[in-house]
Amino acid sequence: MTRATKTYLSETVVNLKPSGIRRFFDLAASMEGVISLGVGEPDFVTSWSVREACILSLEQGYTSYTANAGLLELREEIAAYLSRRFHVEYAPETEIIVTVGASQAIDLALRAIINPGDEVIVVEPSFVSYAPLVSLAGGVPVSVQTDGKQEFKLQPEQIEKAITSRTKAMILCSPNNPTGTVLNRRELEAIGAIVQKHDLIVISDEIYAELVYDEPYTSFPAIPHMQERTILVNGFSKGFAMTGWRLGFVAAPKEFAQAILKIHQYAMMCAPTMAQYGAIEALKNGDNDVEEMKKSYRRRRNYFVQSLNEMGLSCHLPGGAFYAFPSIKATGLTSEQFAEQLLLEEKVAVVPGSVFGKSGEGYIRCSYASSLEQLQEAVKRMKRFLARL
Amino acid sequence: MKLTDKELEVVEILSKNARLPLETIAKMVSLSIEETEQIVRKLEEEKVIVQYAAIVDWRKIDGHEGVTAMIDVKVTPKRGVGFDEVAERIYRFPEVKSVYLMSGAYDLSVVIEGRSMSEIAKFVSEKLSTLDSVISTTTHFILKKYKHDGTVFEQGDQDKRIVMSP
Numbered sequence: 001m002t003r004a005t006k007t008y009l010s011e012t013v014v015n016l017k018p019s020g021i022r023r024f025f026d027l028a029a030s031m032e033g034v035i036s037l038g039v040g041e042p043d044f045v046t047s048w049s050v051r052e053a054c055i056l057s058l059e060q061g062y063t064s065y066t067a068n069a070g071l072l073e074l075r076e077e078i079a080a081y082l083s084r085r086f087h088v089e090y091a092p093e094t095e096i097i098v099t100v101g102a103s104q105a106i107d108l109a110l111r112a113i114i115n116p117g118d119e120v121i122v123v124e125p126s127f128v129s130y131a132p133l134v135s136l137a138g139g140v141p142v143s144v145q146t147d148g149k150q151e152f153k154l155q156p157e158q159i160e161k162a163i164t165s166r167t168k169a170m171i172l173c174s175p176n177n178p179t180g181t182v183l184n185r186r187e188l189e190a191i192g193a194i195v196q197k198h199d200l201i202v203i204s205d206e207i208y209a210e211l212v213y214d215e216p217y218t219s220f221p222a223i224p225h226m227q228e229r230t231i232l233v234n235g236f237s238k239g240f241a242m243t244g245w246r247l248g249f250v251a252a253p254k255e256f257a258q259a260i261l262k263i264h265q266y267a268m269m270c271a272p273t274m275a276q277y278g279a280i281e282a283l284k285n286g287d288n289d290v291e292e293m294k295k296s297y298r299r300r301r302n303y304f305v306q307s308l309n310e311m312g313l314s315c316h317l318p319g320g321a322f323y324a325f326p327s328i329k330a331t332g333l334t335s336e337q338f339a340e341q342l343l344l345e346e347k348v349a350v351v352p353g354s355v356f357g358k359s360g361e362g363y364i365r366c367s368y369a370s371s372l373e374q375l376q377e378a379v380k381r382m383k384r385f386l387a388r389l
Numbered sequence: 390m391k392l393t394d395k396e397l398e399v400v401e402i403l404s405k406n407a408r409l410p411l412e413t414i415a416k417m418v419s420l421s422i423e424e425t426e427q428i429v430r431k432l433e434e435e436k437v438i439v440q441y442a443a444i445v446d447w448r449k450i451d452g453h454e455g456v457t458a459m460i461d462v463k464v465t466p467k468r469g470v471g472f473d474e475v476a477e478r479i480y481r482f483p484e485v486k487s488v489y490l491m492s493g494a495y496d497l498s499v500v501i502e503g504r505s506m507s508e509i510a511k512f513v514s515e516k517l518s519t520l521d522s523v524i525s526t527t528t529h530f531i532l533k534k535y536k537h538d539g540t541v542f543e544q545g546d547q548d549k550r551i552v553m554s555p
């Protein structure tokens with residue numbers, strides 16, 4: 001080659017920030033006896049009835065492609081599920097696309113709407129993929145920083161300040177990863193008013209919608225006039241404990257859904273067939289399993305968050321997901337220092353809040369999707385660590 | 390009896406793991422330790438919680454592997470007391486671990502534990518079959534316990550997740 005390899009690479013890719021989690025992953029993976037509170041997925045194995053349905057589909061030889069949008073039976077179940085659980089109505093034939101995880105759903109949604117230079121508001125602290133996916137789609141991510149003092153609840157004024165003539169969309173995530181914060185109906189309505197006023201589109205990532213513990217959940221498209229400007233993203237990873245199945249979906253008004261389908265059919269053909277058969281079972285008969293898992297998370301949340309507050313790491317009670325996001329500012333350490341020292345000295349792995357955005361600095365993300373025994377041991381170690389500081 | 394939501398939660402938590410520290414349970418249900426203790430005491434007094442016991446895999450202990458049998462028993466119910474009288478005569482034997490009245494082909498299902506097959510055979514022939522109202526018995530020996538009271542005995546349930554993910 002006459003050119004350095006690097007010069008062949010896309011500038012966008014070269015300029016993407018490496019994920020801040022990577023370094024901690026390598027460190028934690030190289031150590032023995034680590035209790036990891038750094039895992040962003042359920043500690044439950046997928047329920048047996050779902051695994052069994054998938055096995056049956058394989059035994060029966062359902063191993064070919066499905067329709068690009070996914071099995072119609074699954075889309076019908078998704079439509080029924082969205083109606084039953086969240087009171088939003090979508091047409092299974094034209095408004096629902098089955099994807100490879102919520103991850104692909106977000107990517108598709110962004111690629112379907114972004115023209116070069118379009119701005120997309122990303123509410124931080126946020127899931128690490130949003131901003132890079134906006135950039136890869138040719139857009140410009142514009143971050144809005146929510147405030148720990150307000151339990152990381154997005155304030156409508158903050159959105160207004162970030163809006164320019166190039167703003168096209170906003171990515172909303174409630175319950176939030178990493179903060180666990182849930183926006184209630186009133187708060188979503190206030191956001192909806194701004195969205196309406198400035199004619200924006202909302203990509204609503206509701207992957208944790210099943211895991212809401214205190215108040216009834218409101219799905220963003222259930223807010224009046226919002227469905228027409230919402231691309232709803234959801235999936236099976238968190239609520240149904242199906243991360244490895246790589247299955248999610250998009251629900252959106254027909255024109256958005258059909259644009260998304262156009263990309264999906266060229267880039268992916270369809271989501272994995274066997275996973276789709278498992279998902280049909282999850283939606284048909286999974287409600288009790290989800291309820292049991294949710295109960296278990298809620299108890300662990302209550303235990304863990306109270307323990308954090310007692311040891312001096314102040315933490316709001318997160319309304320959803322399975323993350324606690326306590327402040328470590330009182331220790332005088334940065335998030336990275338805290339996480340690194342805690343890992344090296346007490347073998348407890350947490351994720352520094354700073355990897356989720358500027359406003360995550362001074363916080364750490366602890367997943368309480370670990371067994372109660374592990375959580376109790378982690379609490380013991382963290383107390384010991386804090387006592388030494 | 391009607392339990393409050395919190396009381397019900399405490400029962401559920403204890404039924405899964407009776408050895409959790411009171412402090413942990415209190416935090417899980419967002420109550421004080423004293424309030425939680427009060428709930429537990431009430432549940433015990435009302436015999437909602439009947440007993441705390443360990444689920445033991447006796448096969449692991451040399452010389453204590455033991456034998457369990459399930460016996461289908463057909464009986465003639467007695468006027469006035471139905472099946473209760475004969476059931477009581479049977480469940481009073483300490484080697485009898487459980488007795489259920491069943492619908493279907495037989496009447497009582499009796500689970501019995503003994504040190505050996507011959508010990509159980511002796512119980513059946515001498516104690517059980519000789520009861521006046523017992524018409525017949527069919528004894529099934531348990532060869533292997535896979536799952537007992539919701540607990541899987543040999544569980545390979547190590548955490549398969551990667552240590553850190555977004």
Ligand SMILES: Cc1ncc(COP(=O)(O)O)c(C=O)c1O
Nearest residue numbers: 101102103127177235237248555
């Ligand atoms: C907020 C959020 N969105 C999307 C995803 C990706 O989910 P999926 O497994 O469906 O791709 C995650 C996973 O961690 C997440 O936390």
